[in-house]
Amino acid sequence: MTSARAPKYQRIADALRSEIRNGTPPAGERMPAETDLVERFGVSLPTVRQALGVLRTEGVIESRQGIGTFVRDNRRLQRRSRNRYGRARDDKKLLTAHLRHEIISAQPEEPPQEISALLDEPTKRILVRRRRLINPDTNRPEELGASYLPGEYVFGTFLETTDVVPKALFLCIEDLSGKRYVRAEDKWQVRIASDDEVDRLELPTGTNVVHLTHVARAADDTVLEISESVWPADRVVILDEYDLNDEISARPSEV
Amino acid sequence: MTSARAPKYQRIADALRSEIRNGTPPAGERMPAETDLVERFGVSLPTVRQALGVLRTEGVIESRQGIGTFVRDNRRLQRRSRNRYGRARDDKKLLTAHLRHEIISAQPEEPPQEISALLDEPTKRILVRRRRLINPDTNRPEELGASYLPGEYVFGTFLETTDVVPKALFLCIEDLSGKRYVRAEDKWQVRIASDDEVDRLELPTGTNVVHLTHVARAADDTVLEISESVWPADRVVILDEYDLNDEISARPSEV
DNA sequence: GCACTGTAGTCCTCATGAGGACTTGACGTC
DNA sequence: GACGTCAAGTCCTCATGAGGACTACAGTGC
Structure with a gap:
């Protein structure tokens, strides 16, 4: 995999990565100290740090100052892309059901630019409920x-x-507004985590997150709810299953 | 945004990032040489390089050895998540229609582990058609x-x-197999680009990509097609629109 | 028992210095 | 005019050295 002429830091990164993939050190465990790696590979400290930097941006490891460098657990959480409305399915692959819901805040806020652009003029005064989901197994957000x-x-x-x-939540909104949820638009994006997200999700800075913006509308096209969800990009898998009859409008060969 | 006690490289990165956001240098243009930045900020070369490294992993800039460092054009391409089967909609927001199609190869191949795991036993001998889409405006893959x-x-x-x-393509398969496409499963993931993808998509190493695995099945559940699509994660937006009547199975308030 | 302190171990920042690799363009030769 | 050569400018690699910040833990004093 690594050419003989690859830079030292690259070869060290490759060596450590493949060792990790083979289980040493196992997920969650500590890597050897930087000074140990300096000795083992016979290079200088900056070179070792550069190699670790590669693995860090790949999400393979994570460093905590004063403690050590650790192998990240990169098992992915499975999400269903349209499961917001609790279609009744008992799919054991869906781990999200076990997550603990935690409401961070629920108060009026000035909507950010991207959100208010989606809102109808009269509904621009909004209540924002912020939530966080904790995985009880790992105790991590x-x-x-x-x-x-x-x-x-x-x-x-x-x-x-x-x-x-x-x-x-959508049932509450339906009750309170007297309107029905009939249509939705989803927008998926990958971007760098904001400072706030880095804090709340306990991520290394510069990590990528998946950002879903979900807009739900009533029959008269007014917006009933906009919700945003953010996951660490390397810890999530989005699943979607559907019938193609709805999607394929006409088969030309039949015309 | 940046605290006064932030490290130098971080402050330099923040300064350059916000300048770029304000248009200097504009997208596609060259950044000042590293040595110029050393002089401007009064720091050493490694510090400047560390700052540029931050912006590089964020996807803000891109360096080419011997030439210079350039501001990346990060406009995003819009994709519809289920538009594979050409449902007839004339949505001007969808830019993908303008892309140039290019078949890289079409030959029998040994399917990789993840793919063959999805295949039925008798269909494990497969033909692989690899394609690449080029944006003719920017001439970039x-x-x-x-x-x-x-x-x-x-x-x-x-x-x-x-x-x-x-x-x-799906119509060709239907003709050749005599079966119909009736069901599909999509799996979306974000991961680091492979070496091959780095080459073919002309990306900096370590870039994140969005990886879609799409499995289409016939009425008897046999696999008719598996297709994979890979986009640079910071250059794509996935859109999805749907009716909620299909999704909301029962409203408890009505029971 | 409790709180404080010091110490060792860890990762983080940053300077200096040197050489190398790659690209471009000017120049000279044929 | 075509081609090869060379030099300048650029980013890339890597060593050495030093100090700092943070954490955990053992020991001390109360």
Whole structure:
């Protein structure tokens, strides 16, 4: 894999990566100290650090100052791309059901540019509920989210508290607004984590995240809810299953 | 944004990033030489290089040895997540239609582990058509793809040539197999680009890519086609629109 | 028992210095 | 005019050296 003429730091990175892939050190465990690696590979400290930097940006390892460098556990969480509305399926592959929901805040906020651009003019006063999901197995945050709800329906209701809602959020909105969720648009993007996301998701800076923006509309096209979800990009898999009859409009060979 | 006690390389990176965001230098243009930056910021060369390294892993800039460091054009290409089967919509936001199609190869290959795991036993002999999409405006590759087709249907047919197919690929397979595409599973992942992808997509090493694995099945559940598509993660947006009536199975409030 | 302190081990920052590899373009030769 | 050569400018690699910041833990004093 590595050519003989590759730079030292690259060869060291390759060596360590393949060792990790073979289980030494195993996920979660500590790597040898930088000074040990200097001795082992017979190179200088900056070279070792450059090699570790490669693995760090790849998400293979993670360093904590004063403690050590650790092998990251990169098992991926499985998400269903349209599972927001709880279609009844008991798919054991979906790990997200076990996640603990935690409401960070629930208060009126000025919507950011990208969100307010999607809103109808009269609904620009909004309530924002921010949530975080913790994986109870690893005790690590796996998802960050925000729901932007039209103020006219939700101001002064129980949604303005940080309590966990009694039933699915969209059902609450339907009750409060008297309208039905009938259409949705999803937008998926990969981008660098913001400082806030780095903190809340406990990620190394510069990590990529998957960002989903979900817009739900009523029959009259007004926006009932906009929600955002953010996951660490290297810890998530998005699954989608569908019938093609709906997708294939006409087969030319039949015309 | 940057605290006063942030390390030098971080402050330099922040300064350059915000300048770039404000248009200097503009996308595609050259950055000042590293030695110029050394003088401007009054730091050493490794520090400047570390700052540029941050921007490089963020995808903001790109360096070419012997030539210079350039601001990357990070406009994103829009993709529809289920548009593979050409549902007739004339959405001007979709830029992909303008892409130039290029068949790299079309020959029998040993399927990789992840693919053959999805295949039925008798169809493990497959034809692989590899394609690349070029954006004629920028003349840059935007997408890399591979279609894994069951050998029993396609060996010896025109699909074994690198010619562009006369009609949509799935229609060809339907004709040749006598079966219909009725169901599909999509799997989306973000991962580091392989060496091959770095070459073919002309990316800096270590870049993240979005990887879609699409499995299409017939009514009897046999696999008709597996296709993979790979895009640079920071140059793509995935869009999806759908009716919620299909998704929301039952509203408890009505029970 | 508790709180504080010091120390060792760890990763992080940054300077200096040197050589190499790659690209471009000017120049000279044929 | 075509081709090869050379030099300048660029980014890339790597060593050495030093200091700092952070964490965990053992020991001390109360």
